[in-house]
Amino acid sequence: MTLRHMKIFVSVCEFKSMTKAANHLYMTQPSISQAIKELEEFYGITLFERLNRTLYLTSAGDTLYQYAFHIVTLFEDAERCLKNSDSLGILKIGANITIGTTLIADYIHQFHELYPDITVNVTIQNSVTIEQMIYNNELDFALVEELHRNTYLKTKIFCSDRIVIAASPEHPLASKDTLSLSDILKEPLLVREKGSGVRDLFEQIVLSEGYSLNPQWESCSSEALINAASNKLGLAILSYRMISQNLHKKELIELHVENLNLHRNLMVVYHNNKLLSKAARSFIEICINSGLSHIIN
Template identity: 40%
Template sequence: MNNRQLTIFRTVCEEGSMTKTAEKLYMTQPAVSQTIKELEQESGVCFLERYNRKVVPTESGRLLYQYACHILGLYQDLEQHLKETEGVRTIRIGANLSVGVKMLRGFIRAFEKKYPDIQVKVTVSGSVRLMELLKTHQIDLGLMEDLPGETDYIQEPFAKDRTLIVAAPDHPLAGKEHVRFEDLKKENFLLREKGAGVRDRFEAILRTKDCVIDPLWESRSTKVLVQAVEDGFGISVLPYCLIEEYLKEGRLAEIKVEDLCLERNLNLVYHPHKVWNDPLRDFMDIVRWYGHDEIRAMKTTDGMFHGQTDTNTLLL
């Protein structure tokens, strides 16, 4: 069992097809099939089976896939560290939209002052996708909201993120005092796609209230949702940092619900056995400083943090 075999096997599991694997890895389909056959013969175990025209892993195959991802991830880490000794250095950061829009540029600018020759590769996506990238060692570190359920990954909070329920300014509930959760049940909800952290957090809160909603709209785009809310199609649940300007311009209005708390943590998320280098440690320290009382400016009534003169490069 070698690195090449594990790479091909992992790709077959992810693509669900020998043909697609061959295309992705620039191989022929017979070569892919032969590699899988050799792997199964060497191990004496069947790892794949066909189901509804797709190739799917058996129980043993699922176990091998988990180990293959881990082994190949360690191999990628080793390659990166070896490259670093030759002066070619890159760190790979994943971030959710809240961090990606409002904070990440400041973190990178502060990092580049110390490491001008190190490239920071960034992936901005939802938490489900970011966790996939962490598990397959395609990013070194995730900056995202709380993960649902139990996880083997370390979650280190560095900031709070406000989430608001918003409507068009002329909506009957906009600006109304003493709004309760029951008042929202008949509203049309316009939500981010499943897997987005803000959506998962909201639905988790709904489950504690024995409530399930069927969104009228779903979108990956905050801009699309904002425009739909402005046009009166319904109400939405969005992070404050992504809609701050719309609120200030009076294009959106907050619905303040007395019995609903939507505040969430933003976390550094990483594998407990991650091999750290100095640049990555320093990048993490920059993120941690964002939440430090001596560096973070006083919290204002709008729920955001505004940097002081000597630290605002960290707080963009």
């Protein structure tokens, strides 16, 4: 099988139509159909089912797509890298909201001292979205908190963080020296949206202790949760990095729960099949070296 077959197959998968794939690739539909037929005969499998004039991948087709997609994108990466080897270049980086708000600007500043002519494009989203963008080859690498182990991801720890349970200094729990998780869960909880690393990790911890998480507020805005906690509307569950200034100013206080480990690692992640450029490797090295001075206890 050739790269041409893989490109045609990936295009048909994405458009779910041989006619649309043919138009996209500037080919005739019979040529597309013939290439798919050759693939099916070569592997002895059926790749598509046709329902209501739409093509759907079979189980075997889906398996082939996982490989074909990365074969095609790797080729495109190599082609782009070679063609642009003497040009300025672009680095595409993803970051979760915590890292995007508190750390990445410093890393980019250090990077531009070494590579002033390389453009750094940054996408800041929650961790689930960033992980999907890595899988789709939309990013060179990303900086996020610990993710569920995925076979297609390579990870490197570069820093640490912890989740903070924060309350107004006037909250009834603020005066208590000893708190249990049960005490916390009885209060109105102000948490990030599903897909956020802080939310997902805290929910895992709650479930592992035999409880369930029933938040009163859910928001993609850490600032909204901080303001709500400051106004005694509940307890904010956030990254220490997002709330440290409010703690230092004593606008909020941190509630400590006995025997509850809320620490987490921050990681560089990229696709197993990704060929990192020299510039990308340098940026990752900056993150790791800088992370040593950003460790949180």
